[in-house]
Amino acid sequence: xxxxxxxxxxxxxxxxxxxxxxxxxxxxxxxxxxxxxxxxxxxxxxxxxxxxxxxxxxxxxxxxxxxxxxxxxxxx
Amino acid sequence: xxxxxxxxxxxxxxxxxxxxxxxxxxxxxxxxxxxxxxxxxxxxxxxxxxxxxxxxxxxxxxxxxxxxxxxxxxxx
Numbered sequence: 148x149x150x151x152x153x154x155x156x157x158x159x160x161x162x163x164x165x166x167x168x169x170x171x172x173x174x175x176x177x178x179x180x181x182x183x184x185x186x187x188x189x190x191x192x193x194x195x196x197x198x199x200x201x202x203x204x205x206x207x208x209x210x211x212x213x214x215x216x217x218x219x220x221x222x223x
Numbered sequence: 224x225x226x227x228x229x230x231x232x233x234x235x236x237x238x239x240x241x242x243x244x245x246x247x248x249x250x251x252x253x254x255x256x257x258x259x260x261x262x263x264x265x266x267x268x269x270x271x272x273x274x275x276x277x278x279x280x281x282x283x284x285x286x287x288x289x290x291x292x293x294x295x296x297x298x299x
Binding site for chain 2: 153155165168171172175177179180181182183184185186187188189190191192193194196197201204205208209210
């Protein structure tokens with residue numbers, strides 16, 4: 148079983164990495180860019196008896212800092 | 224217009240971040256995890272006249288190091 152987890156900074160939390168990318172794109176002439184947010188994507192290869200609840204548990208305990216980050220889980 | 228870009232290390236390229244996460248999850252008792260790959264997700268807010276070709280150009284020139292990384296573009 149595979150799971151993909153997206154971890155993004157919550158709205159309102161300053162994202163210096165995203166801002167750096169936005170500035171760099173602007174400096175390179177990409178003037179259609181209005182905003183950039185950068186986050187992490189974590190692809191998990193799991194044994195077949197794993198459940199979404201297991202993945203949620205991993206997110207809460209390790210993968211995301213839920214004070215400032217939100218996460219989304221996609222199972223495949 | 225919004226675009227989401229995933230940038231992952233290519234298969235075969237060592238992913239120390241992913242390995243670190245795998246070890247940490249194992250040490251925490253998550254024994255159903257068989258493999259972890261970690262990458263970046265970049266959410267772009269673009270003006271409405273931007274096209275997928277613009278985003279591809281950004282990936283090739285800045286967002287991904289195409290020697291070792293692959294990227295996927297999703298438009299929303």
